[in-house]
Amino acid sequence: MRLIIRDGEDSASLYVANYIVERIKYFAPTPENPFVLGLPTGSSPLGVYRILVDRYKTGEISFENVVTFNMDEYIGIPRDHPQSYHTFMWQSFFSHVNIHPRNVHILDGNAPNLEAECIRYEAQIKAAGGIDLFLAGIGEDGHIAFNEPGSSLASRTRVKTLAYDTVLANSRFFDNDVSQVPKMALTVGVQTVLEAREVVVVVLGARKAPALQHCIEEGVSHMWTLSSLQLHPHPLIVCDEDATLELKVKTVKYFKSIERVALTQGFEQILPTTLRTSTSTALKKPPLPPPTIITLPNGDTSTPPESASESEDSPAIFAPQPVKSRLLRASSPAAEYPLRVSRSASPELDLIPDRMAERIIGGEALRGRLTPTPGTSRTGV
Ligand SMILES: N[C@@H]1[C@@H](O)[C@H](O)[C@@H](COP(=O)(O)O)O[C@@H]1O
Structure with a gap:
């Protein structure tokens, strides 16, 4: 776990934006080998989006060959509702950069068959070669995406009921009227996030301090789903000072000292770039065969989720690898332990x-x- 602490929201956002720009530029994405970026909503990433837009406008970064997958979407509010995550993403980011609409993926909370929509989304992520970098925020209860307390740490994209705390927290976007806040959402699962090659989380403000404390100083727990990042090989959390208020002084000093020592040694507190991301298409997963169409009991069709047998076969670690833990790979515990x-x-x-x-x-x-x-x-x- 790497924890980068900055004085305030602006400097934390700047760090994250610079980090993403560096990753994309080094990757040098092409139409055949695009950079696959997972994205969150909420107020926390707004500063990051603003800086990314600025960098695009100054010609420093292009999103021409970037494919995005959003974390979640409310169920049951129109796509063009001011608080839908579709609206949020287009207003805050996509409309201002040169991303191709066809490269943007956001779950459809109004799909006629929500479960089929979730299966389709997972298949799309796999078909894109997996997510290279998943940017995330967290909820006050430590949720990542909409993986509320008690979510399975092996969960995948699915329909999720929102915790009352989350409904309450998000009511600020709905005229502070709890009754207007959707009570359900589609969300990528914890496992979906953990399979990204790299996860970067931005945590801002004192109201996130208890969640950050649980996730950094306590054990892995389904009650604080961000804590699952302890099992990821390349997690990075970037926070402001306020978010550290519940951490031990010793913890804060420790993470700051790591960064300081790394800088005095002449390198950033990151793995060597060549180990983290590759420009070689050979390192991307091979394209999937055409998806098999299955018919669901109600007559709808969808593509089945892929079995958990893949990703064991790369002997060289050139790029951040998906989590290989047996527990976290268990898409179906019943199948895993017959x-x-x-x-x-x-x-x-x-x-x-x-x-x-x-x-x-x-x-x-x-x-x-x-x-x-x-x-x-x-x-x-
Ligand atoms: N589903 C989203 C999360 O992905 C996000 O991290 C959280 C925090 O939002 P904010 O950054 O506004 O505190 O909001 C929602 O619950």
């Missing part, structure tokens, strides 16, 4: 057999009162 017994057709008997009774002297009488053996009936127990 039962050794054949599963019963009856849900009542669909349990792992417990043969403890066999090990208890005189346990015959107990047999059947413990977890049933598949194929036997509980009748008469």
